[in-house]
Amino acid sequence: xxxxxxxxxxxxxxxxxxxxxxxxxxxxxxxxxxxxxxxxxxxxxxxxxxxxxxxxxxxxxxxxxxxxxxxxxxxxxxxxxxxxxxxxxxxxxxxxxxxxxxxxxxxxxxxxxxxxxxxxxxxxxxxxxxxxxxxxxxxxxxxxxxxxxxxxxxxxxxxxxxxxxxxxxxxxxxxxxxxxxxxxxxxxxxxxxxxxxxxxxxxxxxxxxxxxxxxxxxxxxxxxxxxxxxxxxxxxxxxxxxxxxxxxxxxxxxxxxxxxxxxxxxxxxxxxxxxxxxxxxxxxxxxxxxxxxxxxxxxxxxxxxxxxxxxxxxxxxxxxxxxxxxxxxxxxxxxxxxxxxxxxxxxxxxxxxxxxxxxxxxxxxxxxxxxxxxxxxxxxxxxxxxxxxxxxxxxxxxxxxxxxxxxxxxxxxxxxxxxx
Numbered sequence: 001x002x003x004x005x006x007x008x009x010x011x012x013x014x015x016x017x018x019x020x021x022x023x024x025x026x027x028x029x030x031x032x033x034x035x036x037x038x039x040x041x042x043x044x045x046x047x048x049x050x051x052x053x054x055x056x057x058x059x060x061x062x063x064x065x066x067x068x069x070x071x072x073x074x075x076x077x078x079x080x081x082x083x084x085x086x087x088x089x090x091x092x093x094x095x096x097x098x099x100x101x102x103x104x105x106x107x108x109x110x111x112x113x114x115x116x117x118x119x120x121x122x123x124x125x126x127x128x129x130x131x132x133x134x135x136x137x138x139x140x141x142x143x144x145x146x147x148x149x150x151x152x153x154x155x156x157x158x159x160x161x162x163x164x165x166x167x168x169x170x171x172x173x174x175x176x177x178x179x180x181x182x183x184x185x186x187x188x189x190x191x192x193x194x195x196x197x198x199x200x201x202x203x204x205x206x207x208x209x210x211x212x213x214x215x216x217x218x219x220x221x222x223x224x225x226x227x228x229x230x231x232x233x234x235x236x237x238x239x240x241x242x243x244x245x246x247x248x249x250x251x252x253x254x255x256x257x258x259x260x261x262x263x264x265x266x267x268x269x270x271x272x273x274x275x276x277x278x279x280x281x282x283x284x285x286x287x288x289x290x291x292x293x294x295x296x297x298x299x300x301x302x303x304x305x306x307x308x309x310x311x312x313x314x315x316x317x318x319x320x321x322x323x324x325x326x327x328x329x330x331x332x333x334x335x336x337x338x339x340x341x342x343x344x345x346x347x348x349x350x351x352x353x354x355x356x357x358x359x360x361x362x363x364x365x366x367x368x369x370x371x372x373x374x375x376x377x378x379x380x381x382x383x384x385x386x387x388x389x390x391x392x393x394x395x396x397x398x399x400x401x402x403x404x405x406x407x408x409x410x411x412x413x414x415x416x417x418x419x420x
Contacts, residue, residue, distance in 0.1 A: 111321035136179030154311035205289035235266040
């Protein structure tokens, strides 16, 4: 086989060029810190790295969603906290107004302050986030939830839904809260039943529910009526019905043959004493109701608790402060105090739900951050360079290139003609 001088030189140059290319690749690895620069370097590792990158981006997106949800929920919680403070102040003013030392003028001043607090409540219900979206419109975040009419009546225009965002691989969380749930759906009375005076009452009787919450009332309704015995003592009897619109449907609880009990056998009325209307249903009546005959005296009604908006409670209270005097006002004030307590309790409940969501966000974020650390470590293991190995390899490749260059310098001028 013939070996030409040009063939020898070309082979030597190709070898040195290949070694130089390897050195360049190693230098690039050392400067970038990456072991896999191209998919062809390690196809399996490159595919694994791409999968890990996608997983990391997905988890980081979950954290961004969580941060947005946390901001919105925190703003909602803050608005409800302020609403609770407004309700507390309105309650204090109501207690002050119910004091017997107040007159019509001072009550009008109190009503004026409550009106301002009322407007602030509506504004809090219409709170927005940094993007201009309403916090309490449910999923209709571009619709103003609450509008107040000229009569002070507030209507709700949102819905009862909630948008959800994904904060983890298998976890979603609501970022909105329905204004209906927070402000409109509040039970009255003690949350189980309510009591109020008859429309034509003429005495000074004032009724309030006893906060027993033993059981609720569904269809039944009760009526406490008063009569006077032969000695001038006031006594009471209780009626019950499932159809309050039909006067003939009322039945006496302690009567015989469907009729009322004998006056002398009926319990004696003691102002301020608790009256047990039925098992677990109790009310307290103060003052002196006006007794009557044949059902024409004062009476008080006990019925199941109904949902009433916070705004309706305050609006009715303002009307009572402006117009009411005597027993009518006191009954309205007592009802308002109980309803305000439940309104504040409802805001605390909603805040507790928001707090639970915020706690969930914190725990999910901690889990996501731990997952990101693990994913980045796995990505580093697949992609990043072992500097000790790469440095040793670079020195070895450099030494090989220098040796090849030295050898080529010695043999490139050798020829058989030198020996002829």
